[in-house]
Amino acid sequence: MTRPLRVAIVGAGPAGVYAADILTKSETPVEIDLLDRMPAPYGLIRYGVSPDHPRIKGIITALQRIMEKPEIRFLGHVNYGVDLKLEDLQRHYDTVIFATGADQDRPLDIPGIDLPGSHGAAEFVYWYDGYPEAPREWTLDGEQVAVIGAGNVALDVARVLAKQADDLLTTEIPDNVYAGLKDSAVTDVHLFARRGPAQAKFTPLELRELDHQNEVEIILHPEGFELDEASEEEIRTNNQTKTIVKTLQDWALRDPQYNTKRRLHLHFLRSPVAVEGTDRVEGFKVEVMELTGDGNVRGTGEYETHPAQQVYRAVGYLSSPIPDIPFDHKKGTVPNEAGRVLDLDGEHIPGVYTTGWIKRGPVGLIGHTKGDALETINNLLDDLDGLPEAEQPDADSIIALLEERGVEYTTWDGWIKLNAHEQSLGESHGRERIKVVPREDMVKISRGE
Structure with a gap:
């Protein structure tokens, strides 16, 4: 050629x-x-x-x-x-x-997952990231929220739900996202992981960031904080797992104070069973799990139901x-x-x-x-x-x-124009940028129309 x-x-x-x-x-x-x-x-x-x-x-x-x-x-x-x-x-x-x-969000086949108030994590992420095809409005009218998952996306969703809206004003969030978070009624965010702390998929950086939020207390529930032989081996051989478990252990030793505006609860060895409610989400049912010695888990036949008015599943993308x-x-x-x-x-x-x-x-x-x-x-x-x-x-x-x-x-030159426009929007508010959300506006700005 x-x-x-x-x-x-x-x-x-x-x-x-x-x-x-x-x-x-x-x-x-x-x-x-x-x-x-x-x-x-x-x-x-x-x-x-x-x-x-x-x-x-x-x-x-x-x-x-x-x-x-x-x-x-x-x-x-x-x-x-x-x-x-x-x-x-x-x-x-x-x-x-x-x-x-x-x-897309990977589906979770449990009863009640389609009730109003039950969402995929991607839907919420797209909203707070200003994705053009996402809804512009998001209702956060429940005090208790359940987040399903033990990866970085689950931590992101839980952290944003618990965060004070004013603490995000230094970021690029659009005005509608700030307004939605400012009106949030959330007081308690509960994150549920099916396996134990040594099997968590999030990174140490993501985990530690949970503990650096204004007016948010991290509460690690000791029930389910268990390590088996495989967990101990993973801690010995994997520095990332070692750091994660050490961070969680430190949190587990704290006495909950319940003296902040919001709380972020971490629950391990809790497997989703059902989203409960009639016309909308009213609770979240889990089965208590136990480690089997090889890093896997099995059900114990014991169940818990936690009050929740919203549920977010972060069980993977598709x-x-x-x-x-x-x-x-x-x-x-x-x-x-x-x-x-x-x-x-x-x-x-x-x-x-x-x-x-x-x-x-x-x-x-x-x-x-x-x-x-x-x-x-x-x-x-x-x-x-x-x-x-x-x-x-x-x-x-x-x-x-x-x-x-x-x-x-649109072209690369068009992106340079859009990027400069977003930065100028942020400059007047002391922020690095404010993201333009509507697709038609992005196109017009990029094409100089």
């Missing part, structure tokens, strides 16, 4: 950006278009990370340096499956990489199917072999690859995405000789197609 390899990456979150970065560092000349259905880049970092996590959001600085590379072009507000089909991409690019992530691409509904992933997308017969679809959570499932931290992208890109480069060549590889041809179809796409 005498011209640069033309690559379309669908999804401009960390997975897609890391894949693009690795491609630019290869010996193969490339031209990469990062396509995203949102008018702005960064995916999970912009719309899935709690606004009071400035250190995690600092990843944007590294992603920005990658996006500014001359081999990479950003095309936002382009909805794959609506604005463009697979055959369109295959006509204009030599290879396509899907990095669409996981955007990817959405991708049009024109096979999808494993059980795993929630695109069938693939080390990033090579497979058809229904298990054969590699020439020139089609995947990376990130849509490839491996929603596990691991943002940093793990780099290794995942490296595997996919190495296999793509190994396949270079067999890739089908695009019929219309000119970089302007895809732009002409988008304009012909009336797609109001």
